[in-house]
Amino acid sequence: MELKELFNASNVNLDLEAQGKDEVLLELINLLHLDEKAKEMLFKMLKKRENLGSTGIGKGFAIPHCRSLVVDKLNVAFARQRQGIDFNSIDDKPAHYFFLIVAPPVEISNYYLPVLGKVAQFCKISDITSRLDKLTKVEDFLKLLADSGS
């Protein structure tokens, strides 16, 4: 599965307003369009996952992820926050680009880890942050994913 197939206008936000780690998680969860109780559960689960080790992988990227019963298929979201958020990243630098990946505990297609791996690879592309900074609309983000072969 290619990353460009997973993203669309409804799960991408290039102007995140969040000012803290929890707010980022909540805004990312909102992009999945779940019901309120599912959102609450997912937030708790993502927080527990963060407690095991931050998903801020450095270079301005964070990839919060978890498996949860509240979803019945792989769900993803992307958001950009220009000012940067302290996400306890491994390089201690603020995070600006956030990918959220959530999957049910058991998936027939088993896309969760491969997709997580592809996102992590995408984040390692040289000059990717400057290209992400220049995006002005969601379509540009989708094109960037396609052009990167992710």
Add this chain to the structure above:
Amino acid sequence: MHESQLRLLMFLQDLLFLQKEMQDFQVVEKYEEMGFPLDRKEKIEEAIREVTEQLDRDLYHRFQQLAKKYDRPMAPVKKGVCYGCFVAAPTGSKLITQHKDIIEFCNHCGRILYRTD
């Protein structure tokens, strides 16, 4: 009582799955290769304890019994069918006809049912 109990059980199931992943050396290695440090894996035990302390004792006991029998003691119900054993739930099921937060067990396999729709 049962409204939040179902959500707690679902949360517990998620945490137990995460714990299982963290005990799988190959999966942990994959996460670390991707760049995710997992230096506080022991925190998962604490989270599981917090949730189990809030659960009704009888319900938790039943969950544990089911967990001995099945990898997944909870199963989603979709279009009236238990996705644990693929047998239709009774048509009068309150979980199906009324709301999502009621505790119901599959009549066939006994798993705790939940809805994601």
